[in-house]
Amino acid sequence: MRRMPSPSNDPLRPPPPRRIGWMVAVLLILALLALGYAERDRLSTWIEAWTGRAGVSPLTASTPQASNSAPAVAxxxxxxxxxxxxxxxxxxxxxxxxxxxxxxxxxxxxxxxxxxxxxxxxxxxxxxxxxxxxxxxxxxxxxxxxxxxxxxxxxxxxxxxxxxxxxxxxxxxxxxxxxxxxxxxxxxxxxxxxxxxxxxxxxxxxxxxxxxxxxxxxxxxxxxxxxxxxxxxxxxxxxxxxxxxxxxxxxxxxxxxxxxxxxxxxxxxxxxxxxxxxxxxxxxxxxxxxxxxxxxxxx
Structure with a gap:
């Protein structure tokens, strides 16, 4: 039986983010929320400035069915x-x-x-x-x-x-x-x-x-x-x-x-x-x- 690659060595998956970077991001978000900066656009700007990554906003996208796909909205x-x-x-x-x-x-x-x-x-x-x-x-x-x-x-x-x-x-x-x-x-x-x-x-x-x-x-x-x-x-x-x-x-x-x-x-x-x-x-x-x-x- 063919052995499935683990997420760490699967070439189809992007490299995982560094754990330290995500810990900093989480702490930053909590701090911003505590300070009252929960407005989405401003929060994204702060996250990007500190981590070099754009903040991720909520998305709506339908998951296609096996044979009859629903409309995909992104x-x-x-x-x-x-x-x-x-x-x-x-x-x-x-x-x-x-x-x-x-x-x-x-x-x-x-x-x-x-x-x-x-x-x-x-x-x-x-x-x-x-x-x-x-x-x-x-x-x-x-x-x-x-x-x-x-x-x-x-x-x-x-x-x-x-x-x-x-x-x-x-x-x-x-x-x-x-x-x-x-x-x-x-x-x-x-x-x-x-x-x-x-x-x-x-x-x-x-x-x-x-x-x-x-x-x-x-x-x-x-x-x-x-x-x-x-x-x-x-x-x-x-x-x-x-x-x-x-x-x-x-x-x-x-x-x-x-x-x-x-x-x-x-x-x-x-x-x-x-x-x-x-x-x-x-x-x-x-x-x-x-x-x-x-x-x-x-x-």
Whole structure:
């Protein structure tokens, strides 16, 4: 019988927070409540200032059923998008259980990606791998074993030697076929499919250890992070302290994993991906509406 990974070594789960950090946060919250600073927005500001983490506000998101998904509603308030919470369109699709969803998801993606795109997908646990990868794109690294797609063939092409290393200009060619697959996708179609499958994404998000937040919040935040990726001009210098390469520029090396991936693609490819992501993000936002509770009298 296959041994199930424990939460501490499961690559699909984010690294657990340090216990000391959470103890400080709890003590801080209690102190703020005692001082009368229980108003939510001010409390979030204080928590973020002390811990470096945004305060988590209550969310309402329906848990999808095994075969008949209820409408998924997520309270979402990214500061770069809108001042009021956003509500996702209700999904009316008859969805399978998350554990049995691979065939259904591949069938739906077939009309979006075509045969070359389907061959790029990892065939198992697609929704879970997608959700875990989205989460990790804003973290320091994305383990390849949780990707929903196969890695780009080959290895990073480098020019130079010793302490003078840079990403080779022809390294961008490795990504070209996959950039073409992505940019050929209709952003409006992709947005509709995201909303259709969202109840499954929300269930996977909760099962991966996030019971008090909505996946859509994380998704929008990660899209914003990717669009803010630096665009290095000229040669991108590297270092090789051990086996893996790192960016020589400390600022680039400190970037989230998703931004590092974009920068490895080459400037032209990075801009092409960003252009598509902007259209996709806009397609998402135009179909989201301010939550009714945000404008209710007396709220």
């Amino acid at each position: 309270s979402s308030r990214p500061s770069h998008i809108a001042s009021a919470p956003l509500q996702l369109p209700a999904s009316t699709a008859m969805l399978p259980a998350l554990g049995d969803s691979d065939a259904f998801v591949r069938r739906e993606l077939g009309g979006l990606l075509g045969k070359p795109g389907l061959a790029w997908l990892v065939p198992h646990r697609l929704i879970v791998h997608f959700v875990a990868t989205v989460d990790n794109l804003a973290r320091p690294m994305v383990p390849t074993q949780v990707w929903p797609v196969h890695p780009v063939p080959g290895t990073l092409r480098v020019t130079g030697q010793g302490d003078i290393l840079a990403i080779a200009p022809d390294n961008a060619q490795r990504y070209t076929p996959y950039i073409r697959i992505l940019t050929a996708i209709d952003p409006q179609h992709a947005a509709r499919l995201y909303f259709q499958l969202y109840p499954l994404c929300e269930q996977a998000w909760r099962e991966l250890g996030h019971p008090h937040s909505a996946f859509n919040d994380r998704f929008l935040a990660v899209l914003a992070s990717l669009l803010q990726a630096p665009e290095p001009q000229g040669a991108v210098m590297l270092r090789q302290p051990k086996v893996l390469y790192t960016y020589a520029d400390p600022a680039l090396q400190a970037s989230p994993a998703g931004q590092k991936i974009l920068m490895r693609m080459g400037l032209e490819n990075e801009r092409a991906v960003k252009a598509w992501l902007r259209q996709f993000r806009q397609a998402l936002l135009t179909q989201m509406q301010p939550a009714a509770s945000a404008s209710s009298p007396g709220r």
